[in-house]
Amino acid sequence: PTILSIQFELFNKSLKLAINQAVNRNFDEPQCNEMIKIHVEHHNFLLEQFTLINRIFSPIMLAHLLNTSIMVCFMIYALSESENNATSMKYSLYIVGPLA
Structure with a gap:
């Protein structure tokens, strides 16, 4: 598996967990959207950091x-x-x- 596929798998799992938590806590739509936004930003940050490290430490x-x-x-x-x-x-x- 590539790093991108692993990242998408992690993102999918964390997003499912966030949605389940939002449903269990009866969040309204703006709160759910904020949670999703935070998860997307977090995974974008991780992907950018990996890309930077990969670019610096090339094979x-x-x-x-x-x-x-x-x-x-x-x-x-x-x-x-x-x-x-x-x-x-x-x-x-x-x-x-x-x-x-």
Whole structure:
């Protein structure tokens, strides 16, 4: 299921619950309309936030972040396995370069 279909399913359930509550409490039409409006605005807000997060953290960006993290892990491993300070200095320049 897509995020949009999940969002519509959640919206449908919360709207049914709101209508049932309105019927049980004998709300008049303006009160029912206000409850529905609040639910629609809430779900629109959630959908906008998800869209924003999805736009910021695109799959390409996540792949780049994962690639960078793995590269740093390999460099830290190389530093920990080095036998002397000269080798450590050589690898530390490789670490500082991409991160600077």
